[in-house]
Amino acid sequence: MTTSTRGATKTPAVLVLEDGRIFRGRAYGAVGETFGEAVFSTGMTGYQETLTDPSYHRQVVVMTAPHVGNTGVNDEDPESKRIWVSGYVVRDPARVPSNWRSRRTLDEELAAQGVVGISGIDTRALTRHLRERGAMRVGIFSGDALQDDGALLARVQEAPQMKGADLSAEVATTEAYVVPALGEKKFTVAAVDLGIKGMTPHRMAERGIEVHVLPATATVEDVYAVNPDGVFFSNGPGDPATADHPVSVMRGILERGTPLFGICFGNQILGRALGFGTYKLKYGHRGINQPVQDRTTGKVEVTAHNHGFAVDAPLDQVSETPFGRAEVSHVCLNDNVVEGLQLLDRPAFSVQYHPEAAAGPHDAAYLFDRFVSLMEGQRA
Ligand SMILES: NC(=O)CC[C@H](N)C(=O)O
Numbered sequence: 001m002t003t004s005t006r007g008a009t010k011t012p013a014v015l016v017l018e019d020g021r022i023f024r025g026r027a028y029g030a031v032g033e034t035f036g037e038a039v040f041s042t043g044m045t046g047y048q049e050t051l052t053d054p055s056y057h058r059q060v061v062v063m064t065a066p067h068v069g070n071t072g073v074n075d076e077d078p079e080s081k082r083i084w085v086s087g088y089v090v091r092d093p094a095r096v097p098s099n100w101r102s103r104r105t106l107d108e109e110l111a112a113q114g115v116v117g118i119s120g121i122d123t124r125a126l127t128r129h130l131r132e133r134g135a136m137r138v139g140i141f142s143g144d145a146l147q148d149d150g151a152l153l154a155r156v157q158e159a160p161q162m163k164g165a166d167l168s169a170e171v172a173t174t175e176a177y178v179v180p181a182l183g184e185k186k187f188t189v190a191a192v193d194l195g196i197k198g199m200t201p202h203r204m205a206e207r208g209i210e211v212h213v214l215p216a217t218a219t220v221e222d223v224y225a226v227n228p229d230g231v232f233f234s235n236g237p238g239d240p241a242t243a244d245h246p247v248s249v250m251r252g253i254l255e256r257g258t259p260l261f262g263i264c265f266g267n268q269i270l271g272r273a274l275g276f277g278t279y280k281l282k283y284g285h286r287g288i289n290q291p292v293q294d295r296t297t298g299k300v301e302v303t304a305h306n307h308g309f310a311v312d313a314p315l316d317q318v319s320e321t322p323f324g325r326a327e328v329s330h331v332c333l334n335d336n337v338v339e340g341l342q343l344l345d346r347p348a349f350s351v352q353y354h355p356e357a358a359a360g361p362h363d364a365a366y367l368f369d370r371f372v373s374l375m376e377g378q379r380a
Contacts, residue, residue: 013118013142015089016152018159021129026142028093028117029110033145035159036060036086038138039308040127042287046359047106051085051115052078054171054195055264055306057237058162060087060138061286064127069094072102073109079197079358083110084171084237087140088117089126116140134282135308137161162308163280167238168194168246168265172216179204179211187375190228192218192246194265195236199358203368204232217245220252229375230259233266235354240268240278240309247272254323254348259374261367262350264307270341270350271311274321281337284308285353288360291333292353296342300333303353304360310352311338318344347374 011027017038040062041050047068050061068090088110097105110117118140130136139156141147172193179201181187186208191201193213201211212226216236223231231253233246243265250273253260262270268278285305292303315336318325323346330340330351342349349371355364 011142012146013140014146014149014152015118015121015126016139016141016149016156017129018137018153018156019133020153022149023118023121023126025118025120028090028119029088029107030114030116031143032116033139033141034060034087034116035137035139035156037135037162037308038062038130039135039284039286040064040130041306042289043359044288046288048073048077049079049359051083051088052080053197053235053306054080054084055235055237056085057167057171057195058086058160058165060089060140061085062089062123062126062130063091064123066091066123067094068092069097069106071099072097073104073106074099074101075103076101079199083113083115085115087138088115089121089123089140090117090119091121091123093119116142118142130283135162135284163239164242165238166242168216168236168243171195171237173213174215176212176214179213181205181208181210184208185210187229187372188212188226189230189232190214190218190223190226191232191234192216192223192249194234194243194246196234197356197358199356200232200234200263203356203365207368207372209372218249220249223249223253228258229378230261230371232371233260233262233269233350235264235266235306239280240265240272243269243272254346257346259371259378260348261371261374263354263356264352267341267350267352268309268311270348271313271338274319274323274326274341276319277312278309279312280309281307285332285337290353292330292339292364293333294330294340296329301363302361303355303364304357305353307352311341313338313341323348347378
């Protein structure tokens with residue numbers, strides 16, 4: 001028996017970081033072994049959305065909130081068809097989950113989906129370690145996978161790095177599909193799926209947009225085959241420096257001047273399409289309480305983030321790009337990281353964070369309205 005409806009098992013587990021730091025706890029979810037990049041999320045709620053966000057593919061997520069699983073698992077909140085995190089780290093799993101929508105416990109769900117986790121470790125110490133040393137590779141081992149620490153460390157050090165990882169094709173749809181507009185259809189959008197979250201097409205559908213979700217391999221011709229009023233590039237896992245195909249597709253769209261909106265990976269791709277570089281942040285931004293300023297209005301919004309890379313663009317000047325003038329439209333108030341880009345001569349913009357707000361505060365929902373305005377402007 002590897003799971004328990006009463007929270008953690010008694011099965012010993014160990015978490016091994018690539019720099020040799022080790023935490024001992026108990027198995028949570030599946031028993032076995034897993035590898036990934038250790039990152040921390042500061043979200044106090046929304047663990048189902050976090051677990052099922054395809055952008056977390058190949059990452060082991062450490063929850064800074066000490067109690068996880070309190071509301072169990074429901075069938076409404078997942079952002080995709082499966083859990084994508086490669087491992088899960090919690091301090092104190094709920095012993096008695098309780099919510100009217102709950103169908104299962106979180107440890108049952110993790111075990112059913114084969115996701116190896118660990119509980120009962122000092123997640124505050126682990127988070128501080130990652131904040132000081134930076135995100136790094138990690139392994140979690142339990143059951144038959146337990147060996148001596150040196151052997152486990154060697155295996156962690158052989159695991160693939162996140163820098164240089166090209167992962168969109170591993171998570172994106174292989175077949176195009178349509179999310180119909182809710183109510184009267186006003187616009188058609190081609191959405192390039194690099195790891196899209198379910199709430200994103202939903203937020204567009206709510207605004208009368210019929211969304212044609214296209215595989216990551218879509219070409220400029222595939223995009224225009226749906227006769228779009230606008231084009232969207234989604235969030236997604238991996239290193240944006242590897243995303244050469246979407247960057248070239250986006251350039252084709254910018255050349256035609258079709259309204260364009262990007263979220264997260266989509267923002268990094270717009271950055272690259274304009275000629276800016278991208279770089280890996282020391283430990284990234286993950287959680288639902290990140291302050292961002294919209295420099296076009298001066299307003300500050302509290303926002304949902306999940307990114308480990310960022311765009312390297314000058315904050316206080318307008319840049320000349322192959323597609324006209326561009327500027328940094330949004331900035332993170334914690335660390336001045338670029339959180340949004342906008343073109344001044346073409347109808348295109350993007351943000352590094354998550355206006356679809358799943359989970360998270362809805363402060364940034366206006367960005368979907370901005371996209372609608374661009375499409376209206378193009379028609380006028
Ligand atoms: N949520 C995302 O789209 C993440 C983008 C990219 N993989 C990063 O880590 O920065």
